Amino acid sequence: MRDLSHRRGWGFWLQLGFTLLVCALLTVPMAMSMLAGLTANYFVGLKSGLTLRWVDEVLRVYSGTILLSLQIAFACLACTLVLGVPAAYALARRPGRIARLVEELLMMPVAIPGLATALALIVTYGGVGDLRGSWLFILIGHVLFTLPFMVRAVLAVMGSIDLTTLEEGAASLGAGFLRRFATVVLPNCRSGILAGSLMVLTLSVGEFNLTWLLHTPLTKTLPVGLADSYASLRIEIGSAYTLVFFLMIVPSLILMQGLSRRGRPSV
Amino acid sequence: MPDSVMQNSFHLDAVPIRLERCGKTFAGGARALEPLDLTIRGGETIVFLGPSGCGKTTTLRIIAGLESPDPGGRVLFGEEDVTALPIERRNVGMVFQSYALFPNMTVAENVAYGLKVRKIARADRGRRVEEMLDLMHLGEFAGRRIDQLSGGQRQRVALARALVVRPRVLLLDEPLTALDAKLRDSLRLEIDRLLRGLGITAVYVTHDQGEAMALGDRIVVMAKGRVAQVGTPREIYYQPADGFVADFIGTMNRLGGMARGGTLSIGSATLPWSGPEGAVELLVRPEDLALAGEADGHLGGTVAAAVFLGDRTRLVVEPADGPALTVDAAGRSELGRGDRVWLRVDPARVLAVP
Ligand SMILES: Nc1ncnc2c1ncn2[C@@H]1O[C@H](COP(=O)(O)OP(=O)(O)OP(=O)(O)O)[C@@H](O)[C@H]1O
Numbered sequence: 001m002r003d004l005s006h007r008r009g010w011g012f013w014l015q016l017g018f019t020l021l022v023c024a025l026l027t028v029p030m031a032m033s034m035l036a037g038l039t040a041n042y043f044v045g046l047k048s049g050l051t052l053r054w055v056d057e058v059l060r061v062y063s064g065t066i067l068l069s070l071q072i073a074f075a076c077l078a079c080t081l082v083l084g085v086p087a088a089y090a091l092a093r094r095p096g097r098i099a100r101l102v103e104e105l106l107m108m109p110v111a112i113p114g115l116a117t118a119l120a121l122i123v124t125y126g127g128v129g130d131l132r133g134s135w136l137f138i139l140i141g142h143v144l145f146t147l148p149f150m151v152r153a154v155l156a157v158m159g160s161i162d163l164t165t166l167e168e169g170a171a172s173l174g175a176g177f178l179r180r181f182a183t184v185v186l187p188n189c190r191s192g193i194l195a196g197s198l199m200v201l202t203l204s205v206g207e208f209n210l211t212w213l214l215h216t217p218l219t220k221t222l223p224v225g226l227a228d229s230y231a232s233l234r235i236e237i238g239s240a241y242t243l244v245f246f247l248m249i250v251p252s253l254i255l256m257q258g259l260s261r262r263g264r265p266s267v
Numbered sequence: 268m269p270d271s272v273m274q275n276s277f278h279l280d281a282v283p284i285r286l287e288r289c290g291k292t293f294a295g296g297a298r299a300l301e302p303l304d305l306t307i308r309g310g311e312t313i314v315f316l317g318p319s320g321c322g323k324t325t326t327l328r329i330i331a332g333l334e335s336p337d338p339g340g341r342v343l344f345g346e347e348d349v350t351a352l353p354i355e356r357r358n359v360g361m362v363f364q365s366y367a368l369f370p371n372m373t374v375a376e377n378v379a380y381g382l383k384v385r386k387i388a389r390a391d392r393g394r395r396v397e398e399m400l401d402l403m404h405l406g407e408f409a410g411r412r413i414d415q416l417s418g419g420q421r422q423r424v425a426l427a428r429a430l431v432v433r434p435r436v437l438l439l440d441e442p443l444t445a446l447d448a449k450l451r452d453s454l455r456l457e458i459d460r461l462l463r464g465l466g467i468t469a470v471y472v473t474h475d476q477g478e479a480m481a482l483g484d485r486i487v488v489m490a491k492g493r494v495a496q497v498g499t500p501r502e503i504y505y506q507p508a509d510g511f512v513a514d515f516i517g518t519m520n521r522l523g524g525m526a527r528g529g530t531l532s533i534g535s536a537t538l539p540w541s542g543p544e545g546a547v548e549l550l551v552r553p554e555d556l557a558l559a560g561e562a563d564g565h566l567g568g569t570v571a572a573a574v575f576l577g578d579r580t581r582l583v584v585e586p587a588d589g590p591a592l593t594v595d596a597a598g599r600s601e602l603g604r605g606d607r608v609w610l611r612v613d614p615a616r617v618l619a620v621p
């Protein structure tokens with residue numbers, strides 16, 4: 001027994017070391033950047049002292065982009081829920097070649113670079129009314145980009161439960177379609193819907209490719225503003241911006257994780 | 268359990284069911300069911316029995332309203348034509364093979380579901396759920412989630428959920444198949460008492476002939492999308508309509524014989540006979556073949572195998588000519604492989620196929 005744990009210890013430390021190294025590779029640059037946002041003068045270094053001045057400035061100057069990002073993210077979530085969940089349901093309930101084809105087609109926007117999608121949107125809808133200058137234009141792009149993720153996540157869960165039989169059970173007890181959908185289909189797909197929502201929110205808040213082409217000076221989202229400030233302002237401001245971005249996204253991530261864990265059946 | 272049924276005065280209306288020319292052809296063109304006519308009496312338990320793929324589930328789903336019959340077919344509950352009604356408007360109770368319980372609800376919530384759909388007031392609902400849970404011995408599990416129940420408990424929840432809404436008809440599709448043999452036996456008894464106590468019209472699908480015999484007032488034996496025979500368990504067992512039914516239900520021996528002028532010759536023996544004349548194939552149940560001595564036996568043979576089953580010993584006897592026969596001997600019988608035995612045939616218990 002002791003021998004075994006000894007031997008396992010070897011591999012264990014090796015693995016742990018490797019994992020920590022990978023984690024460090026991912027997190028150290030982020031941490032450095034965020035720290036830069038708190039330093040008084042980046043070129044002097046930490047010696048210059050820590051300050052909230054930059055964060056304050058970001059919040060003051062860029063609060064518009066932050067709010068717009070949140071607004072777009074939640075609107076995008078609402079759209080993908082309304083469109084994606086019924087779409088996934090229809091695909092799950094309809095086995096056959098056409099349904100599989102539609103499933104593949106839904107994945108297309110993911111395979112096409114965001115810039116190309118954005119250009120296509122501008123060419124097609126850019127001239128429609130004053131859509132080009134509206135935040136709704138960005139929303140359309142985000143919905144297009146994130147919808148497949150929602151559908152996939154919900155479809156995965158729907159495929160793993162016997163939805164047809166569950167619904168037949170509810171129908172045998174007198175429940176019509178809408179009631180079955182609300183009381184049996186949705187609650188049993190909850191984990192997929194939550195996973196999809198989490199995905200959509202984070203993808204939308206962080207989306208840059210599409211948004212960069214679709215935005216106008218009046219409809220700047222957080223990542224676009226971030227790019228601008230890195231390009232044109234002091235690096236401390238850009239870094240403070242990153243920090244704000246993180247503070248926004250992490251709580252929602254944790255919240256969603258917690259929710260999806262609660263959604264799982266307790267065994 | 269029947270006592271508690273009576274105490275609760277929980278008795279359901281018994282509605283007869285009539286299927287008229289109900290056939291089913293699936294989208295791919297596969298004919299699952301030939302047009303079928305069947306009347307199920309009010310309060311009767313009828314069992315659909317047959318090998319896999321013979322169309323039992325399809326017929327049940329047509330009654331339930333989960334499939335519609337091919338054009339021309341009609342389903343009637345009493346005098347009401349329900350052919351066009353979807354399942355949610357037929358007021359049937361259904362127990363699925365996989366139970367189809369809702370994993371997002373507790374036991375009590377599952378049972379209450381149909382009552383909520385029917386907008387039964389909260390207090391009344393609570394009382395009825397509690398009553399039903401007690402009836403099914405599920406009281407202590409009311410707050411459990413479905414994944415915290417054993418197979419037998421889930422089965423009872425499925426029954427409770429279907430019955431609590433007082434359906435016009437109870438439909439069960441192989442409700443015991445997922446359980447182990449011991450549990451199956453005890454639940455079969457429970458279901459039998461319940462159905463009799465409730466007096467509900469019930470349709471029960473199974474491929475287990477023991478279950479069919481024990482539960483059915485009448486059995487519908489099906490083969491390849493057709494009805495092979497409809498009858499009480501005794502009729503099906505003792506007067507099978509054809510060779511398929513005879514072979515499917517229990518064990519049946521086949522004997523060659525020659526009937527001429529009121530006598531039947533089997534092997535070396537000649538017996539009085541009133542059946543059809545000429546060369547006949549005789550169908551005999553193992554329990555209707557008796558072991559005898561050389562003097563009064565009709566047919567000699569050698570024991571090819573002896574299987575001790577506790578209450579009896581099942582012998583496979585090979586006669587001088589013809590197929591092997593299965594015979595039941597007493598449990599304590601010492602007969603074994605290679606022993607020479609004589610068999611007696613009771614002509615009154617023999618079925619002749621010309
Ligand atoms: N949805 C369907 N589409 C096409 N064919 C089907 C469908 N459902 C059933 N069938 C076919 O119809 C025939 C009868 O099926 P059914 O399910 O009624 O059999 P069963 O008697 O219940 O068999 P089992 O004992 O295996 O459940 C089978 O040959 C089956 O393959």
Ligand SMILES: [Mg+2]
Pocket residue numbers: 323324325
């Ligand atoms: Mg079946």
